[in-house]
Amino acid sequence: MTRKQRRLTIIGAAGVVLAIAAGLVLYAFNDTIVFFKTPTDLAEQPVAPGTRLRLGGLVKEGSVARDGGTHVAFVITDTEHDTPVTYDGILPDLFREGQGVVAEGAVGADGVFTADTVLAKHDETYMPREVADALKEKGVWQGEEKATQ
Amino acid sequence: MFAELGHFSLILALVISLALATLPHVGARRGDARLMALAPAAAWVAFALIGLAFACLVASYLRSDFSVANVYENSHSAKPLIYKITGTWGNHEGSMLLWVLILTLFGALVSIFGANLPATLRANVLAVQGWVGTAFFLFILITSNPFTRLNPAPIEGQDLNPILQDIGLAVHPPLLYLGYVGFSVCFSFAVAALIDGRIDAAWARWVRPWTLAAWLFLTGGIAMGSYWAYYELGWGGFWFWDPVENASFMPWLAGTALLHSAIVMEKRAALKIWTLLLAILTFSLSLLGTFLVRSGVLTSVHAFATDPGRGIFILCILVFFIGGSLALFAFRASRLTAGGLFHPVSREGALVLNxxxxxxxxxxxxxxxxxxxxxxxxxxxxxxxxxxFFNLTFGPLMIPLLCMVPFGPLLAWKRGDIIAVSQRLMAAFGGALAVVLVVYLFKDGASVLAALGCGLAAWLILGALTDLWLKSGFGNLPPSQALRRLVGLPKSMFGTAAAHLGLGLTLLGIVGTISFQQERIVEIKPGETVEIAGYTLLFEGLRPFKGPNFDEEQGTFRIRSSGGSEIGSVVSAKRFYPARRMPTTEAGIRTMGFSQLYVSLGDQTETGGIVARIWWKPLVTLIWLGGLVMMAGGAISLFDRRLRVGAPARRKSALRPQSDPAS
Structure with a gap:
């Protein structure tokens, strides 16, 4: 096998693997990307029920209701619009009324958002970044700007 | 006093580093032995100075000197001693200081172990290390000085983020940085070779041990970080494909590739240019990881825009080193001659595919x-x-690679015989097939995919064992003789087998956990029981407990097996750290064999119960044990006589290609 043939073989194999990888990436981008929305986004442009998305905002004061078991219902608000959320499981340690959260899941036909993951901030100075940005746009941001370490 | 001393030695280190970055290059160019001899001395002095600066910061933490801003923000007088020490690198400034401490450590190591490198190569390598050092010393001094004073000094500190007050996170950053920064040596060797315009198999022999060492620490760092996230966050997950995790995973993948291509270059003098490029790319990915984690860009693109100092600075470092080295590569790579020929079906071919x-x-x-x-x-x-996304893209690319792994070490150099190798792997293949069938038929709820995953893991494990079995001649030779040959095999062969075996174990752990884990979310009151995976857990209630700087409510669960015999208990807790007013969840974990029972507590309910999330995680510990076995493989290879740093130059016999017992 000459040098040239070897080079062609390697380039050919690399081309095939790269093409497959590129195909997979494009396919996955179509299918698996989750968009971030605020309650206002949902109110203005409703999404098809069942679409996975990340919903961010503040947990509305007085909205957290437990059924005595593991189910929790609460409302995520960006002060303009509200979205009701249900969740089954353990809420993060720093989940509190009036604080920023991101819930991942899907909106049902009844307009209730069923979350399978709820993320709260990691510590007292960190808020989920999408929430902080979205709230700043709305002008209701109150947290201090010490987000980075 | 300590803070000023540390600050001063950091500045001195910058000056020394500038000298290290320039003078040896001049010496190498002019052939001036005295200027070149400056390099090892300067590398040592830089290490000593940064060591002193680091010690000063640790001392400030130990004395709880809250007049130092960094200590005030990240420590508390009531914090346990161990976390006062480890808290030094649990924050941005301190962790950057650890980064450069390890960088200078590697410089000092190169000057010890590189005593018999060609003088110009050593001078250039150390000078490039000097460049990296200069850039990061400047970064620390300008944007992230850990020694800034506060006036007036606060009385009490703000404490370290509680989730970082953990032994796992104390060990994780040093290990990770030893890996990240260790690749800077490979980078410096690559750039030095490009400056020299000369590269040969001996170069690969010098670079390989450094790659191996960096890779083995990075493996440990990633495994440690994964285990920490698993038990400390209380979510029961071991990998989240979080950008911060990916930042360390990319250099690991590229480093693994480098490890394999360096073998081809050393043994067959082929793939020289590619190996150089990989060495540059691997460290570039380390720098990218540093940028992603340290610039704040992940917290928010906007946080980056509002506090641009650090981000822009690291971005400049990134552009300078990646751009500079790639430009040098573009100009110089064509000068390097191509190496040995090989057939696509050969060990080289397999390593190229890898x-x-x-x-x-x-x-x-x-x-x-x-x-x-x-x-x-x-x-x-x-x-x-x-x-x-990663399951759809990364997953499919890994499967063919993992299927090929057992073939690689058995193929001969230059031209291999795929049919003969397949025949040798028949037993391993049969074993893997048996695993697939047994899992599919006898394990409740096993999907085809889960069974195939277990089979692939068995294929890797059995393949690695077959490799050792064949190379020591079991089956052909009398057992006693084969045993003697097994003991006498080069250590790098054991290293390869162990690393591939560890990979199989990790895969088995991942497949086992993902496919067969069970989860229960229950609201439970004292005296009630919950069943999972054949175990019965009896909740005994909550009990308060006071730690040194936290209060917690501990929930105890008694575990009974399906036979009814009691096999101990597991304690899970909700912790509260008053200094930061922050609650954390301390998961209760009970290891049984390779599997674990994992209990995490939620909120108390109005009816007097508590929400508990309980997992049965089969084979989960294999994920990290596999990582340890991979590290052991790297360590064994590192002690191979032929690979020992610098040794080949003295041992002429080692330069001869070794005969491969399998071929």
């Missing part, structure tokens, strides 16, 4: 990690790329 798949997989992780940042930076939607 590199192809690993670098492509690195690229998919790269795209998935940076795409959301790019979309957001150009003002588009906020999106998140998570596990489903």
């Amino acid at each position: 590199n192809l798949f690993l670098t492509t997989a690195t690229a998919t992780v790269f795209v998935g990690t940076l795409y959301p940042l790019m979309v957001e930076a150009v003002g588009g939607d906020k999106i998140s790329v998570g596990e489903p």
